[in-house]
Amino acid sequence: MNIAVLASGNGTNFETIAKAIKKGYIKANLKVLITDREDAFVRVRARRFKIKEIFINPKNFKTRLDFDNQIIKILKNEKVDLVILAGYMRILTANFVKTFKNKILNIHPALLPAFKGVDAIKRAYNYGCKITGVTIHFVDEKIDHGPIIFQEAIKIKDTDTLEKLEERIHDLEHKLYPKAIKLFVEKRLKIKNRWVYIKNKN
């Protein structure tokens, strides 16, 4: 199975996934990293792992559709079967989602449907939530909305600073994302309406 990662930032999730593949925990090929940010640190991480990385400048495209079509072209060229969003800070067009229907995963640093969108950790913290967490889900046409694969909660302690909470969220992300990807690669995820069922290993 061929995998592509789309990311815009630091890339700790990307690196965790790259390691899990290298170790053979996830049996797939990480074909390409695509980013929309020239200065994204994730690009450095990809080069360290000798994974092809492509920066696509959104400014070179008139519309979001044109931009996404360029990405689709690359993904098709690379024969990608699974698209992983790992801190990709753009909304996919409906056309993109349709092209890779039920083949796009996203990670979100909150318990959806709470705190959709950007800065979710900070917003949950500032809201005074006692619990937040991580969600991994399939991507559909709506933002941070598709069927949920994994969701795990984290208690926010009185002693937590935002930085501490961010660290705990990221640790949890790095634990959960490889597991979810492994299940997808092993074709063990079955979607029925909004429910995702995990099939036992044969």
Ligand code: GAR
């Ligand atoms: C992660 O916390 C991920 O959940 C979040 O961006 C961060 C990327 O970190 N994604 C979103 O907020 C998407 N709405 P990373 O670049 O170190 O993997």
